[in-house]
Amino acid sequence: MNKPYRYFLMVAHTGSIKGAADKLNISQPSLTAAIKKLEADVGVPIFIRKSKGVELTEYGRLFREYVQEQQEKHLSLMHRFTDMQQRQLGKLKIGTGEAWWEQFVCHSVKEYKLIEPACSLHLEFGNNLSLMHHLVQGDIDLFVGHEVTGLHERCKVTFHPLFQDKEAIFVRKDHPLLTKKKLGMGDQLKSQEQYPLLRVTPEHSRHNSVLSDHVNSQEDSMESQLVGRDVYDVDSLFASIDMLKMTDAVMPYSQKMCAWMKEREIETLLVNEERLGNVGIYTKQGIDDQKIQRFVQILQKSI
Template identity: 50%
Template sequence: MDKSSRYFYEVARQGSIKGASEKLFISQPTLTTAIKKLEENLDVILFHRKSKGVELTSSGWLYYRYVQDLFEKHSQMMHQLTDMKARSQGKIKLGIGEAWWECFASEVIKQFVEQHPNNSMYIEFGNGLSMLNQLLNGDIDLFIGHEIENIDPRHRVLFMPLFIEQEAWFVREGHPLLSNDLTSNELDNYPLIKVTPDHIRHTKILNDEGMEAFNLKQQKTGVVYELNSLKASIDMLKTSDAIMPYTDQVKEKMAELGIVTLPQGSEKSGSVGIYTKTEQVSESIQYLVSLLKGK
């Protein structure tokens, strides 16, 4: 970024030439001259001069947003460069769903850290589509989650299956459905809890068939609670008559928390595995993958 833009940005943030000059370690006359020259080059007035400080004009606000965007992009680029250096030195960035962390991944990570004490790690929690987006953007190296159907073939990713899981329905203790023969119609009479649901902004990685399926799922009628936290979802479950569809792999942990599994299970099942962007990954990631496969 050029010097005049940096000077302008600091004056706008401080609201005064004096404050900005102290931050920039330059004299007030030098800074005043630089701002005037910038205004001449742009052929606009950027600041209203007042007895105590300055205020941005409408043109100044427009230019401020432009410069601010440049600063943010520069900061992002520097962060990415730093991150690339850290990853070249062994840092691993892992994405995972909360259920799989609870079920097995925390123990695997513990084992990995014991064997690789000098490796830094970054762990991001979220759902499949958001994690896949981060993988494709290079923000994470791999993630553990359900196999995602209808990924646009332009996005080349590798999926390594680990196991098949079944969906279960969870409710609070004393829920009315526990005393009845369960039917699909009865389920529709109760609120539905969605744990870390997919968001429309992440569906750009799907093909047309995937988008259509996503849109159909959003058309469910009735009360729906969407929470981006498993713990918050459990709290909501305990204080309402809601039903929470979730993996049956956590039945025992749910029982310890006072959450009951409905006797009639869901028919939904899915493959859980590891996604990477390519087959060529670092030795440390290969080792982590081998631990996950042997869990």
């Protein structure tokens, strides 16, 4: 960030030329001259001089917003430069859902580190749409998740299938619905509707840009069906388990986690055979990177 802007922000923060000069480790006359030159450059007064310091003018407050935006952009650019350098040196950026981390991604990372002990790693946890957004933007190199149907045509990605997964419904032990496990699937699903729904790492509307308009309208329709029902949206698997234990909520999640949940005193109410999805690895199209290909191969072997 350029020096005049840095000086300006310090004076605005401290409300004192002398105090800002001390923090910046420069002389007070030098800082005063720099501020006067900045005011001359922008063409309006940005500070009001008072007996006990300075205050921002209306111009100054507007200018501070602009400078803070420039500071954020500068820091973001520096971060991206650093990230590019680290990637050139072998850094791998991996996205995953918490379930897949617990099931096999953690083990794959461990194996990858044995092969590439000097590599840097970045791990991004999130739901499918957020990870897809990060992949398309180039923030991560690959991610593990369910296959996304109805992707927007701008999403130039490749899906490498690993296995199929069914949706299970989890509840706390002693949940009232556990007494109805002998009911048919349809009756069990109907019985759940009177209990709160707990959604682990739910999708956020800010990431819907990766979906086609048609799929977005379907999502809106599904949300409208939940009107009047208590819904707990939790962005953490472990916090979701805590929420299950303190409420009568029902939680849809991967069937692969049944044994893992059992160890944490969470019961499997049912497995919905009709809710079937593909789990795999997403990478960007046309990316020929050996470290990405190597990690994909490790993931495929780990299944």
